[in-house]
Amino acid sequence: MHPEDLLDVIRRYKGDRTVLIKKLPEQVLVDIINQAEDQEKVGLLELLSEDMQKGVINKISADELVDLIESVPDEEAIEILNKIDYNDIDEVKELMSYDPDTAGGIMTPDFIAINKLMTIGDILKYLRSEMSEAETAYYIYILDDQDSLIGVVSLRDIVVNDLNVQVSEIMTENVISVPVEMDQEEVGHVFEKYGFLMIPVVNTKNKMLGIITVDDIIEVLQDENTEDIYRLGGLHEGERVAGSVRDSVKRRLPWLFVNLLTAILAAATVGLFEGTIQRVVTLATFMPIVAGMGGNTGTQTLTIIVRGIALGELTFENAKKVLLKEIEVGMTTGISVGITVGILGYLWENNPIFGVVIGLAMLLNMVAATFSGYVIPVTLKKLNIDPALASAVFVTTVTDILGFFFFLGLATIFITSLI
Amino acid sequence: MHPEDLLDVIRRYKGDRTVLIKKLPEQVLVDIINQAEDQEKVGLLELLSEDMQKGVINKISADELVDLIESVPDEEAIEILNKIDYNDIDEVKELMSYDPDTAGGIMTPDFIAINKLMTIGDILKYLRSEMSEAETAYYIYILDDQDSLIGVVSLRDIVVNDLNVQVSEIMTENVISVPVEMDQEEVGHVFEKYGFLMIPVVNTKNKMLGIITVDDIIEVLQDENTEDIYRLGGLHEGERVAGSVRDSVKRRLPWLFVNLLTAILAAATVGLFEGTIQRVVTLATFMPIVAGMGGNTGTQTLTIIVRGIALGELTFENAKKVLLKEIEVGMTTGISVGITVGILGYLWENNPIFGVVIGLAMLLNMVAATFSGYVIPVTLKKLNIDPALASAVFVTTVTDILGFFFFLGLATIFITSLI
Numbered sequence: 104m105h106p107e108d109l110l111d112v113i114r115r116y117k118g119d120r121t122v123l124i125k126k127l128p129e130q131v132l133v134d135i136i137n138q139a140e141d142q143e144k145v146g147l148l149e150l151l152s153e154d155m156q157k158g159v160i161n162k163i164s165a166d167e168l169v170d171l172i173e174s175v176p177d178e179e180a181i182e183i184l185n186k187i188d189y190n191d192i193d194e195v196k197e198l199m200s201y202d203p204d205t206a207g208g209i210m211t212p213d214f215i216a217i218n219k220l221m222t223i224g225d226i227l228k229y230l231r232s233e234m235s236e237a238e239t240a241y242y243i244y245i246l247d248d249q250d251s252l253i254g255v256v257s258l259r260d261i262v263v264n265d266l267n268v269q270v271s272e273i274m275t276e277n278v279i280s281v282p283v284e285m286d287q288e289e290v291g292h293v294f295e296k297y298g299f300l301m302i303p304v305v306n307t308k309n310k311m312l313g314i315i316t317v318d319d320i321i322e323v324l325q326d327e328n329t330e331d332i333y334r335l336g337g338l339h340e341g342e343r344v345a346g347s348v349r350d351s352v353k354r355r356l357p358w359l360f361v362n363l364l365t366a367i368l369a370a371a372t373v374g375l376f377e378g379t380i381q382r383v384v385t386l387a388t389f390m391p392i393v394a395g396m397g398g399n400t401g402t403q404t405l406t407i408i409v410r411g412i413a414l415g416e417l418t419f420e421n422a423k424k425v426l427l428k429e430i431e432v433g434m435t436t437g438i439s440v441g442i443t444v445g446i447l448g449y450l451w452e453n454n455p456i457f458g459v460v461i462g463l464a465m466l467l468n469m470v471a472a473t474f475s476g477y478v479i480p481v482t483l484k485k486l487n488i489d490p491a492l493a494s495a496v497f498v499t500t501v502t503d504i505l506g507f508f509f510f511l512g513l514a515t516i517f518i519t520s521l522i
Numbered sequence: 523m524h525p526e527d528l529l530d531v532i533r534r535y536k537g538d539r540t541v542l543i544k545k546l547p548e549q550v551l552v553d554i555i556n557q558a559e560d561q562e563k564v565g566l567l568e569l570l571s572e573d574m575q576k577g578v579i580n581k582i583s584a585d586e587l588v589d590l591i592e593s594v595p596d597e598e599a600i601e602i603l604n605k606i607d608y609n610d611i612d613e614v615k616e617l618m619s620y621d622p623d624t625a626g627g628i629m630t631p632d633f634i635a636i637n638k639l640m641t642i643g644d645i646l647k648y649l650r651s652e653m654s655e656a657e658t659a660y661y662i663y664i665l666d667d668q669d670s671l672i673g674v675v676s677l678r679d680i681v682v683n684d685l686n687v688q689v690s691e692i693m694t695e696n697v698i699s700v701p702v703e704m705d706q707e708e709v710g711h712v713f714e715k716y717g718f719l720m721i722p723v724v725n726t727k728n729k730m731l732g733i734i735t736v737d738d739i740i741e742v743l744q745d746e747n748t749e750d751i752y753r754l755g756g757l758h759e760g761e762r763v764a765g766s767v768r769d770s771v772k773r774r775l776p777w778l779f780v781n782l783l784t785a786i787l788a789a790a791t792v793g794l795f796e797g798t799i800q801r802v803v804t805l806a807t808f809m810p811i812v813a814g815m816g817g818n819t820g821t822q823t824l825t826i827i828v829r830g831i832a833l834g835e836l837t838f839e840n841a842k843k844v845l846l847k848e849i850e851v852g853m854t855t856g857i858s859v860g861i862t863v864g865i866l867g868y869l870w871e872n873n874p875i876f877g878v879v880i881g882l883a884m885l886l887n888m889v890a891a892t893f894s895g896y897v898i899p900v901t902l903k904k905l906n907i908d909p910a911l912a913s914a915v916f917v918t919t920v921t922d923i924l925g926f927f928f929f930l931g932l933a934t935i936f937i938t939s940l941i
Contacts, residue, residue: 105698107716138717231682240678241660241719258677259659263650279524295744297526298557298737300660300719317736318717321743325714328747329829335751336825337818344830345840348850355822356855359815363859366814367866374807380799387806388793391922394810395785396778399756399915403774406755410748411763421764431767436775440782447786495914496818503810 106134113147121150129155133162141174148183157186165191166211166313169198206290207283209323210304210313215243217270219253224266242301244311245274252278252303252311280305283312287323292415294320331413334491335406337362358496365500369394372504376511383521385452386514389461393510396440397468397502398495404429404476405498409490412480426477433473434466441466456520464510468502475501525553532566540569548574552581560593567602576605584610585630585732588617625709626702628742629723629732634662636689638672643685661720663730664693671697671722671730699724702731706742711834713739750832753910754825756781777915784919788813791923795930802940804871805933808880812929815859816887816921817914823848823895824917828909831899845896852892853885860885875939883929887921894920 109131116123124132124147132151136144136159144167148156160168160183168187172180172195187195194212201207215233217226230240243261245254254274264273280303281290293302294317304313330340339354373380373390380386408425411417417425445462449455476498480490514521528550535542543551543566551570555563555578563586567575579587579602587606591599591614606614613631620626634652636645649659662680664673673693683692699722700709712721713736720735749759758773792799792809799805827844830836836844864881868874895917899909933940 104696105716227681230678240681258681259649262646262659262677262681277523294737295740297524298740300736317719317740318713321714321717321736321740324740324743324747325833328744328751329833332747332751332754332825332829335755337822338825342826344826344835344844346847348847348854351847351851352854355819355851356858358822359818359855359859360862362818363811363815363862366811369810369814370807373810374804377803377807380806381803384796384800384803385793387799387809388789388796390806390809391788391792391813391926392782392785394813395788395918395922396782398918399778399781400774402914403756403777406751406757407761407763410751414744414748416763425763428765428767428770432770432774435767435771436778439775440778443779443782495821499814499817503814507810 106138110135124150137167144171160186161188165194204287206281206285206304209319210315212313214314215240216246219245219271221270223264223268251309288327291324331491362496369503372507379515393506394503397472397506398499400469401472401476401498401502402495404473408480412490429473429477433470437466437469460513467509468506471505472502525557529554543569556586563590579605580607584613623706625700625704625723628738629734631732633733635665638664638690640689642683642687670728707746710743750910781915788922791926798934812925813922816891816925817918819888820891820895820917820921821914823892827899831909848892848896852889856885856888879932886928887925890924891921
């Protein structure tokens with residue numbers, strides 16, 4: 104049975120988990136805890152006796168252990184650190200020194216490294232003795248005396264070559280690696296680009312520090328995607344669908360109050376024109392159309408720009424062309440929608456000038472919407488702020504305010520023709 | 523140089539690409555075309571002479587070839603099919619028979635399969651002769667006489683065991699596989715769950731048809747994420763940030779006209795209350811606050827529900843609990859925001875009843891927003907429609923209409939106290 108399926112059984116088990124877990128051999132427990140979510144790891148560990156905890160902690164892979172330690176309060180972290188064997192503690196501490204969102208934060212230090220003078224026969228012998236340790240033996244890295252990365256061979260290369268061939272004859276020398284401080288999202292792009300199963304991580308001196316495997320990258324990409332989707336939707340990235348009411352309220356309220364401020368700005372814009380609305384009350388009826396259509400046009404542009412930045416498809420090279428494209432799209436769709444709404448307004452009020460006012464306001468607002476849907480995320484990106492934080496809220500604020508301003512402003516100018 | 527980097531060079535090359543490409547050996551061309559995007563593949567093929575085209579087409583892996591054929595117009599597809607060798611054509615045609623969004627559509631039929639009576643020594647001999655063919659030899663599948671999948675061994679298992687061991691002694695018998703018709707997004711979840719490098723694909727009789735590798739899954743997950751983000755933002759999933767104006771307008775306009783219909787519904791709701799607005803024109807000023815806050819509250823719930831469904835975190839088991847949670851969140855945040863806006867309205871109009879009307883409308887609308895932010899995507903999911911299509915547009919329509927209805931309706935009831 105796969106550890107992940109055993110984990111599912113434990114998750115669904117209604118009885119006393121302590122009894123269930125004590126029946127499992129230590130290696131199976133280690134595999135299960137390696138697979139579990141960070142919070143689950145803690146819960147599972149707590150079910151074990153002190154002795155068993157110590158045994159398991161020293162067998163979990165170092166990177167999983169660091170994730171575990173970083174997810175618990177300081178006191179518990181110290182307790183776990185105290186249970187780690189003297190030999191392993193330096194490795195764990197080194198891993199803890201890297202920012203969790205970088206290559207260093209997601210790499211594992213368990214990789215197979217050899218000397219370039221070894222033959223295939225030597226490597227096979229070495230693998231048979233070491234294999235139980237390294238989970239990730241599909242690639243074998245060749246280091247020089249300073250631990251600098253000088254080559255890589257795959258297990259396939261080893262299998263298909265003769266035993267007396269020296270590894271230096273068959274190794275690939277241009278190894279693609281990532282620097283230890285590279286952001287994890289960028290590491291994800293490297294995996295996407297090359298389709299690798301794993302990538303070595305090096306420091307500035309090309310010393311090999313660890314490897315990142317593709318299964319960890321899938322998690323990274325999913326987390327980054329969730330973060331973007333959440334931010335575009337005005338949610339804090341830490342929220343979970345099955346979380347508590349208290350947690351959700353605490354995370355959503357600040358965002359709603361930011362939005363309240365922006366809504367008040369939009370309301371204040373309308374407030375400037377109360378006199379005009381008093382005289383032509385149908386203006387109030389058409390307000391939601393101008394604001395709504397502007398908001399949606401802006402959200403369309405915002406969405407494609409934010410995603411384009413995340414996927415690396417919007418670059419310095421095509422940025423200006425994309426901006427011009429978006430504005431042209433705003434003009435073209437603005438003319439179509441503007442004429443439609445203009446006719447609607449004309450028929451509703453039986454007044455062609457009313458049609459011109461609403462149609463023109465719509466066109467102006469939709470062009471402004473594509474412009475701000477581009478400029479807001481691109482500016483945030485330049486300021487090194489996540490462009491997804493631009494979120495619909497800020498763009499719709501602009502389109503609300505400008506929409507009301509154009510519509511009610513034009514109505515004020517043409518007021519004598521509207522009454 | 524990695525083929526992906528060569529591809530980058532070709533992409534950026536300003537001169538005559540035909541000259542550049544003709545200098546490359548056939549195998550390098552094949553590797554480059556395997557890596558290229560579908561549309562690029564066609565462009566690259568067109569640069570080659572008829573003979574070279576034929577050579578390359580017959581060396582591209584069958585799954586990439588099918589992607590290529592499916593991305594071009596029928597005429598070109600037939601031309602390509604005609605260039606395929608007689609031996610390979612059945613394989614290509616079989617692959618083409620599967621829906622591109624299923625396991626069958628993304629699998630490759632190139633995998634290594636052996637008989638259970640083979641020894642490690644036999645396998646190594648076999649691998650040395652076959653290796654150039656199979657890209658994906660890290661797992662070797664054991665089939666019975668009916669081609670049913672009965673076991674798997676990893677290349678690691680082979681390397682660490684003695685030459686005379688029979689594969690049936692060391693193979694894992696409970697092989698996790700996916701059915702050929704499984705949706706590609708679900709296949710992605712299987713990879714995420716188990717952290718596999720590849721998964722075998724079987725038909726209903728457990729006959730092995732192909733394998734899916736993790737690098738293809740990364741693409742699938744990114745595409746599915748882009749689709750969700752685009753749909754939530756009111757975009758067609760086929761749009762690209764660097765696409766043409768014509769293409770963007772064609773894809774966005776239908777969506778904007780759907781939105782125009784919903785905006786007209788909201789406007790019509792306001793139209794019902796023109797008499798009330800005429801008497802208390804400040805109502806028009808506060809309209810954007812009720813609508814905007816409701817829209818954002820609804821979008822928050824919608825976003826977490828759509829993402830929860832996509833990640834498999836919202837299940838039948840916790841669905842009811844999540845609905846109740848969302849409504850409770852709507853009530854709690856609605857009370858906070860309602861009181862704030864109520865006080866603001868009271869001070870603005872210097873009339874406590876105006877404060878009560880706007881505050882109460884806000885509370886009601888925010889509860890309705892969380893309810894519809896849950897119900898709309900969940901209902902779509904039950905109808906087998908992508909819940910992301912619910913998109914902010916539909917939820918904000920509900921919150922616009924209900925918001926105006928609550929606010930202007932309450933104002934109409936209390937009209938005598940508001941004048």
